[in-house]
Amino acid sequence: MTIEDVAAxxxxxxxxxxxxxxNAYGVSEPMQQRVQAAIDDLGYRPRVAARAMxxxxxxxxxxxxxxxxxxxxxxxxGLIGFLEATRYSVIIAPxxxxxxxxxxxxxxxxxxxxxxxxxxxxxxxxxxxxxxxRSPMVMLGRHDESVNxxxxxxxxxxxxxxxxxxxxxxxxxxxTHLTIGAAQHPHMSRSSHxxxxxxxxxxxxRYGLTPxxxxxxSPTEESAYISTLGLLEQPIPPTAIFAGHDELALGVMRxxxxxxxxxxxxxxxxxxxxxxxxxxxxxxxTVRQSSDEVGKEVGSLLLQRIEGRTEAAHVVITPELQVxxxxxxxxPTT
Amino acid sequence: MTIEDVAAxxxxxxxxxxxxxxNAYGVSEPMQQRVQAAIDDLGYRPRVAARAMxxxxxxxxxxxxxxxxxxxxxxxxGLIGFLEATRYSVIIAPxxxxxxxxxxxxxxxxxxxxxxxxxxxxxxxxxxxxxxxRSPMVMLGRHDESVNxxxxxxxxxxxxxxxxxxxxxxxxxxxTHLTIGAAQHPHMSRSSHxxxxxxxxxxxxRYGLTPxxxxxxSPTEESAYISTLGLLEQPIPPTAIFAGHDELALGVMRxxxxxxxxxxxxxxxxxxxxxxxxxxxxxxxTVRQSSDEVGKEVGSLLLQRIEGRTEAAHVVITPELQVxxxxxxxxPTT
DNA sequence: CTGAAAGCGCTTACAG
DNA sequence: CTGAAAGCGCTTACAG
Numbered sequence: 001m002t003i004e005d006v007a008a009x010x011x012x013x014x015x016x017x018x019x020x021x022x023n024a025y026g027v028s029e030p031m032q033q034r035v036q037a038a039i040d041d042l043g044y045r046p047r048v049a050a051r052a053m054x055x056x057x058x059x060x061x062x063x064x065x066x067x068x069x070x071x072x073x074x075x076x077x078g079l080i081g082f083l084e085a086t087r088y089s090v091i092i093a094p095x096x097x098x099x100x101x102x103x104x105x106x107x108x109x110x111x112x113x114x115x116x117x118x119x120x121x122x123x124x125x126x127x128x129x130x131x132x133x134r135s136p137m138v139m140l141g142r143h144d145e146s147v148n149x150x151x152x153x154x155x156x157x158x159x160x161x162x163x164x165x166x167x168x169x170x171x172x173x174x175x176t177h178l179t180i181g182a183a184q185h186p187h188m189s190r191s192s193h194x195x196x197x198x199x200x201x202x203x204x205x206r207y208g209l210t211p212x213x214x215x216x217x218s219p220t221e222e223s224a225y226i227s228t229l230g231l232l233e234q235p236i237p238p239t240a241i242f243a244g245h246d247e248l249a250l251g252v253m254r255x256x257x258x259x260x261x262x263x264x265x266x267x268x269x270x271x272x273x274x275x276x277x278x279x280x281x282x283x284x285x286t287v288r289q290s291s292d293e294v295g296k297e298v299g300s301l302l303l304q305r306i307e308g309r310t311e312a313a314h315v316v317i318t319p320e321l322q323v324x325x326x327x328x329x330x331x332p333t334t
Numbered sequence: 335m336t337i338e339d340v341a342a343x344x345x346x347x348x349x350x351x352x353x354x355x356x357n358a359y360g361v362s363e364p365m366q367q368r369v370q371a372a373i374d375d376l377g378y379r380p381r382v383a384a385r386a387m388x389x390x391x392x393x394x395x396x397x398x399x400x401x402x403x404x405x406x407x408x409x410x411x412g413l414i415g416f417l418e419a420t421r422y423s424v425i426i427a428p429x430x431x432x433x434x435x436x437x438x439x440x441x442x443x444x445x446x447x448x449x450x451x452x453x454x455x456x457x458x459x460x461x462x463x464x465x466x467x468r469s470p471m472v473m474l475g476r477h478d479e480s481v482n483x484x485x486x487x488x489x490x491x492x493x494x495x496x497x498x499x500x501x502x503x504x505x506x507x508x509x510t511h512l513t514i515g516a517a518q519h520p521h522m523s524r525s526s527h528x529x530x531x532x533x534x535x536x537x538x539x540r541y542g543l544t545p546x547x548x549x550x551x552s553p554t555e556e557s558a559y560i561s562t563l564g565l566l567e568q569p570i571p572p573t574a575i576f577a578g579h580d581e582l583a584l585g586v587m588r589x590x591x592x593x594x595x596x597x598x599x600x601x602x603x604x605x606x607x608x609x610x611x612x613x614x615x616x617x618x619x620t621v622r623q624s625s626d627e628v629g630k631e632v633g634s635l636l637l638q639r640i641e642g643r644t645e646a647a648h649v650v651i652t653p654e655l656q657v658x659x660x661x662x663x664x665x666p667t668t
Numbered sequence: 669c670t671g672a673a674a675g676c677g678c679t680t681a682c683a684g
Numbered sequence: 685c686t687g688a689a690a691g692c693g694c695t696t697a698c699a700g
Contacts, residue, residue: 002677013687018679028685048445049391050677052383053692059425068411068609073402080428089441091393091425094414107423111382221609250613257614275402275555279584280591281615336693347671352695362669384693387676 001044010038021046022055052112060302061108061135062092063101064119066219069247070274071291072119075140078295079117086303088114095122099182102127109134115302124187136305138298143190143314150301150313154289156192159319160199160242163269163287166321167240168207171329172267175204176212176231176238178248180219193244196271200242212238216248224251232259232266239267239330246270246277249284253326267327283325289317335378344372355380356389386446394636395442395469396426397435398453400553403581404608405625406453409474412629413451420637422448429456433516436461443468449636458521470639472632477524477648484635484647488623490526493653494533494576497603497621500655501574502541505663506601509538510546510565510572512582514553527578530605534576546572550582558585566593566600573601573664580604580611583618587660601661617659623651 003021007014012035019027020035027035038044048057060083064072080090091111093104101121108116113135120141121128131137132148139151160177167175177200183193197213204211214231216223224243231237232255243249249270256266270277273288297315304313337355341348346369353361354369361369372378382391394417398406414424425445427438435455442450447469454475455462465471466482473485501509511534517527531547538545548565550557558577565571566589577583583604590600604611607622631649638647 003679004677014678015680015687015689016685019686022679024679026685031685045440045444047677049383049386050692051679053387053677053694054679055692057383068407073407077402084430089425089427089445091423093423096418106379110379111423250610254614276584276610279616280588282613337695338693348694349671349673349696350669353670356695358695360669365669381693384676385695387678387693388695389676 001042003044003046006035006038006042006044009042010035056114056306057112058087058089059111059113060088060090060115060117060299061111061113062090062117062119063095063104063108063121064092065095065099065101065122068220069245070276071245071272071289074275074291075119075295075298078292079299080295081292082296082299088303105131114306117298117302120182120191122182122185122188136302138301138305140294140298141192142188143192143195143316145190145314147312150305150315152294152297152301152315152317153192154294154317154319156195156319157199159271159287159289160196161203162319162321163242163271164200164203164207166285166323166327167242167267167269168209170240170267170327172240173209173330174212174236174238175209175240175242176214177201177242177244178214178216178224178227178252179244180248181215181217182219183244184215196244219244219248221247221251221254224248225254226251228252228255229258232256232261237266240269240327241266242269244271246272246274246284246286249286249326250276250282253282253284263325264328265331267330269327273322277322278324285324285327286322287319288322289319293317335376337378337380340369340372340376340378343376344369390448390640391446392421392423393445393447394422394424394449394451394633395445395447396424396451396453397429397438397442397455398426399429399433399435399456403579404610405579405606405623408609408625409453409629409632412626413633414629415626416630416633422637439465448640451632451636454516454525456516456519456522470636472635472639474628474632475526476522477526477529477650479524479648481646484639484649486628486631486635486649486651487526488628488651488653490529490653491533493605493621493623494530495537496653496655497576497605498534498537498541500619500657500661501576501601501603502543504574504601504661506574507543507664508546508570508572509543509574509576510548511535511576511578512548512550512558512561512586513578514582515549515551516553517578518549530578553578553582555581555585555588558582559588560585562586562589563592566590566595574603574661575600576603578605580606580608580618580620583620583660584610584616587616587618597659598662599665601664603661607656611656612658619658619661620656621653622656623653627651 006017093107095101095104115136129148137149179197183191201211216227270286273286277284277286340351427441429435429438449470463482471483513531535545550561604620607620611618611620
C-alpha cells in the first residue's frame with residue numbers, strides 16, 4: 001500500500017496526500033478531511049526509506065560504547081522519552097569491541113539520520129567536526145570546544161572535587177583514583193574520565209597529598225575488581241578509592257568484600273549515581289548526574305539544530321555529591 | 335557522493351558498481367578490482383534508504399518494553415554481537431508508557447526492517463501473525479504456538495519448578511510468588527511471567543502447600559519493594575519470596591533490609607541471573623537464563639528466515655538454578 | 669561479462 | 685488551492 005492508493009481512494013493527487021501527511025501549507029479544509037479519512041481507512045503509513053530519499057528520515061542515531069552501562073541506559077531512556085512527543089525514532093549503533101566509534105558513526109550516517117549523538121567517541125575532534133557537517137551532532141562524555149557539534153555533560157572537574165573533598169574531610173589521606181585507559185588517549189584529553197582524573201590530581205595536591213591514579217585495563221566491573229585486589233595487597237593500601245564511575249565502584253566493593261574489609265575499612269566513592277547505587281545493600285556514595293536530564297537535553301539540542309541552529313551549544317550540568325554508606329572515616333589504626 | 339561518482343571514476347556503469355557492492359554474480363575479476371579501488375578511493379558508502387527502496391534495508395528492528403531491564407540489555411548485547419559479522423544493523427523502538435507494543439512494531443515496519451524481534455509484546459497472537467507476514471519476526475517472552483513467527487525463550491515452567499523445589503527442600507512452607515500485572519492479560523497467558531506463575535501454583539499444590547501469588551502494580555523494583563512491605567506486615571508473613579525476575583527480587587531485598595530482616599530470615603529467589611545478582615553484596619539465588627545466548631539465537635533465527643525458512647521455530651532454552659546467599663533454611667522459630 | 673532503462677515510494681519546485 | 689512531472693540513489697530484470 002502506497003501514497004498512490006490513498007490518493008486514488010480520496011480522489012486527489014499524490015502531492016495532495018503528501019502535503020496532508022506533512023501538515024504542509026496549502027490544503028483546503030475539505031481536502032484535508034477527505035485525505036485524512038482515506039489514510040485512516042486504509043491504515044496507510046508512509047515508508048521511511050522513500051521519505052528519506054527526498055525529505056528527512058525522521059531518525060536520530062545514537063552511537064555508544066556499551067549497552068551495559070546503567071548511566072547510558074538512563075540517558076537513552078531520557079532521550080526516547082523526550083522523543084515520544086515528536087515524530088522521531090532512535091536507531092542505535094554500538095562501537096566495536098576495541099571501542100572505536102568511527103565505524104558506528106559511519107553506519108548511522110549511511111542511514112541519513114536527521115541527527116546523531118555520539119557518546120565518548122574515540123575519534124579526533126577534526127574527524128568529528130567533518131562528520132558534523134553531514135548531520136546535526138551532539139557529543140556526550142567529552143567537553144570538546146567544538147564548532148560544528150554540541151556537547152552535553154556534567155561539570156566533571158567539580159564532580160571529582162566533591163568526591164575528593166568529601167573523603168578528605170572524613171579524614172582520608174591515602175585516596176586512590178581508578179580511571180580507565182581510554183581516557184589516556186591523546187585526543188581524549190577532554191573526556192569526562194580524563195577531566196575527573198585531572199581534577200582529582202589537582203585537588204589532592206592542593207591538600208598536600210600525593211595523587212595515586214590507577215589505570216585499569218578496561219572500563220568494566222571485572223577489571224576494577226582485579227585492579228583493586230592488587231591495590232589492597234600493597235604494604236600500605238589506600239584507605240579510600242574514588243572510582244571513575246559506579247560500575248567500577250561495584251568492582252572495588254567486590255574486591256573489598258573478598259578481602260574481608262568491612263564498610264568502615266575501605267571507603268568507596270563512585271560517579272553517576274546509577275540506579276543500583278541507592279540500593280541499601282550497595283549504598284554507594286557517588287557523584288550524582290541525572291541521566292534522564294542529560295537524555296532530554298540531548299534530544300532538545302538535536303531538534304534545535306534540525307530546526308536551524310548552527311552555533312555550537314555546550315551544556316554543562318552541575319553534579320551533586322550523594323553521601324551513602326560506602327564512605328566513612330578511616331579506621332583509627334591507620 | 336553517489337554510486338554514479340564511483341561508476342564514473344571506475345569508468346563502468348552504475349549496475350556494475352551495484353553488483354560489486356552486493357557481491358553479486360557476473361563481474362569479471364579486473365572490473366571488480368577497478369570498482370573496488372574507486373570505492374575505496376572515494377570512501378563511498380551506499381545510502382541505506384535508496385537501497386531499501388529496491389532491495390533490503392539490512393536493518394533488524396527490536397521492539398522492547400523497557401531499556402531498564404538488565405536481562406534485555408544482555409539479549410540486545412548478544413544480538414548486536416552476533417550481527418557484527420554480518421551487514422545488519424539494529425534499530426530499537428520502545429513500547430509506549432502503558433506497555434503497548436503495536437505502535438512500536440508499526441514504526442519498525444515503516445522502516446521496512448529485514449527482520450523484527452518483539453519482546454513480550456502485548457498484542458493478540460492474531461495481530462502478530464498478520465504483521466509477521468510483512469517481515470520475518472521472532473518473539474521473546476511469550477511461548478506462542480505461532481505459525482508465522484518464531485519464539486525463543488527458556489523453559490519457564492521448569493525454571494519456576496526449580497525455584498519452588500529449592501525453597502521447599504530448604505524447609506520453606508510459606509512461599510509467596512511476586513508476579514507482574516501484565517501477565518494477567520488474557521492474551522498474555524503464554525507469557526513467561528504467566529507460565530512461571532502457573533508452574534509455581536502447580537508445584538506448590540503438589541507439595542500440599544497453598545500458593546500465594548501476589549500481583550504487583552508495575553514491573554519495577556519500586557513496585558516490588560512496596561508490595562513486599564505489605565507482605566511483611568501481615569500477621570503470618572511468608573518465609574520465602576520467589577520474585578518474577580531479578581529486578582523485583584532487588585525490591586524485595588530492599589524491603590527486607592528496611593524491615594531489619596537478615597539474610598536468614600527471609601529467603602529470596604529471583605529469575606534471570608542478571609549481572610548484579612552475582613555481586614557478593616547482593617548474592618541473589620536465581621534462575622539463570624543466558625541473555626547472551628538468547629540474543630545470539632534471535633539473530634540466527636532471523637537470518638534463517640531472511641534466507642528463506644518459512645516453518646516456525648520454537649526454541650526452548652533450559653534454565654539452571656544458581657544458588658547463592660539470598661536463600662537459606664527458614665528461621666527455626668517459624 | 670556488461671550496461672541502458674525502468675522503477676521503488678515518496679517530496680519538491682513549478683504551473684495552472 | 686491543486687496536480688503533473690521530475691528526481692532522490694539505488695537494484696533488477698533484460699538485452700546485447
